[in-house]
Amino acid sequence: MMPMDIRPLPADDADELTWLLFRQDNVISWRQARRFLTEAAVRHRVASGRWRRIHPRVYVTHSGPVGAEQRLWIAVLAAGTGAVLAGVTALDGYGLYGYAGSGIHLLLPAGRQPRDVPRGVIVHRSTVLPAQDVHRMAAPPRTMPARSVVDAAAWAGSDDTACAIVAASFQRRLVTVEEIGTVLDRLPRVRRRAVIATAARDAAGGSHSLAELDYLRLSRRYGLPEPSRQVVRRDAGGRRRYLDVYYQEWGVHVEVDGGQHGDPRHQWADMKRQNELWIAGDRVLRFPAHLVRHRPADVFTQVRAALTAAGWTPDP
Numbered sequence: 001m002m003p004m005d006i007r008p009l010p011a012d013d014a015d016e017l018t019w020l021l022f023r024q025d026n027v028i029s030w031r032q033a034r035r036f037l038t039e040a041a042v043r044h045r046v047a048s049g050r051w052r053r054i055h056p057r058v059y060v061t062h063s064g065p066v067g068a069e070q071r072l073w074i075a076v077l078a079a080g081t082g083a084v085l086a087g088v089t090a091l092d093g094y095g096l097y098g099y100a101g102s103g104i105h106l107l108l109p110a111g112r113q114p115r116d117v118p119r120g121v122i123v124h125r126s127t128v129l130p131a132q133d134v135h136r137m138a139a140p141p142r143t144m145p146a147r148s149v150v151d152a153a154a155w156a157g158s159d160d161t162a163c164a165i166v167a168a169s170f171q172r173r174l175v176t177v178e179e180i181g182t183v184l185d186r187l188p189r190v191r192r193r194a195v196i197a198t199a200a201r202d203a204a205g206g207s208h209s210l211a212e213l214d215y216l217r218l219s220r221r222y223g224l225p226e227p228s229r230q231v232v233r234r235d236a237g238g239r240r241r242y243l244d245v246y247y248q249e250w251g252v253h254v255e256v257d258g259g260q261h262g263d264p265r266h267q268w269a270d271m272k273r274q275n276e277l278w279i280a281g282d283r284v285l286r287f288p289a290h291l292v293r294h295r296p297a298d299v300f301t302q303v304r305a306a307l308t309a310a311g312w313t314p315d316p
Contacts, residue, residue: 170203
């Protein structure tokens with residue numbers, strides 16, 4: 001979701017420069033300004049204090065503080081032709097908050113080398129940046145949601161953060177697994193390609209059962225007792241409930257979370273089921289599917305501890 005613009009619209013008979021400044025949140029490049037004004041007129045506006053040079057060849061058309069949206073425009077205009085917001089910065093503009101951090105991520109065609117960008121701007125380049133991956137009507141222009149997710153996950157500091165970005169994007173309904181797949185097809189050498197594809201399938205709910213199979217295989221590798229899958233239990237209302245993985249003798253239940261857990265209705269259903277198991281005396285552990293696949297030691301250390309606390313003794 002784009003931030004709401006509460007500035008008043010220019011008058012219907014406003015000139016092109018006024019409309020450009022409205023669209024760009026009162027930020028303009030030297031090249032843009034020269035389409036409408038002489039060099040002397042631009043310099044006079046700066047000298048008189050009406051405009052302020054905020055970066056070489058980029059101006060704000062007021063003397064007040066520079067806002068967050070204006071900093072985005074400054075970054076894009078300073079980087080020059082072809083620069084677009086990308087990764088977590090683009091996703092923040094689509095409503096995926098909490099991942100952007102303090103830097104501004106830009107994506108440029110591989111042949112573009114900006115001479116100077118503001119501090120805090122992180123420049124990425126790509127040999128693959130087709131028109132269908134860019135939302136030119138956005139202000140500032142940015143990569144489309146699916147491309148933004150793939151880039152953000154590829155540039156993330158860890159696999160865990162990458163998977164969290166993918167999962168959160170599905171939870172916000174910004175993308176579909178088909179859209180992510182299309183972008184990955186265009187980027188066969190993108191970093192974390194397999195991790196992103198798997199996380200997208202998990203988030204969409206399409207490989208939840210595969211995550212459970214991974215769990216069973218790894219459980220054996222870590223020397224744990226053989227659990228049961230999809231055990232049927234009756235809740236307090238007599239309805240049938242299915243447990244993902246259940247070490248029945250020790251009352252330890254492991255839940256492998258897939259994409260369906262992003263829906264609040266499913267979340268409450270899961271919480272209620274979990275609460276009923278706890279009330280009955282079971283131990284309940286929950287893990288995201290990507291953790292089972294990519295950090296199994298963390299998962300099975302906790303499962304082993306729960307089983308041991310419940311009375312299980314490993315075979316010598």
